Amino acid sequence: MPPPLADARDVALGERAYVDGPIVMPVAILEDSRCPVDFQCVWAGQVRVKMVWIRGNGEQMPFEATLGERTPIADGSILFESVRPEKRAGEPIRREDYRFSLRFDGGL
Template sequence: MSACATTREQAPLPDGRDVAFGQRAYVDGPIVQPVKLLEDSRCPMNARCVWAGRVRLQMVWIRGNGEKQPFEVTLGKPTHLADGTITLESVRPAKRTGGAIRSEDYRFSFRFMGGL
């Protein structure tokens, strides 16, 4: 009889679009994970505001050796990471007056621009 080796097939990591809190994603090179909302002061879509506000997230970069390195991103601002920059490009859902967004409803999109 021959023994069959079984391997655990791991599902591929999602790309940097539509990433939830706690979800690891492959973003054009680095593997990152949003872990905590630090600030969401965006102007609600059904309100008039003087300031557009901002979103800041605590993130983790999972390096090739498995080490987890924390860093922070701000919506629309490139942040140095590895040999390039990562940008938090969008946050969903849009903020509305009259209710808070539940953490499990947030989705984020990231882009990485690698160095040479």
């Protein structure tokens, strides 16, 4: 029996979450170039995450999501709303500490 699905507002890497319809799992950090909160930067940076959409038939469809942007999926789009923890200078974020907030807006 698979583990229960995570809350889409607090998803860890490798955790499956029900996102208002689709089941999605973040699997890898592709980029975390955010400006540390204790610095002033010219560019805020971005976060890109490799995710997998787990379809009803069990098929896994990989896609990439960028913080603050919509990614077309199923009959709508996934919005990658936020990432935690905040980035701090000189303090690397461990893979297991990342948490993501996702939202699905259906097209039908």
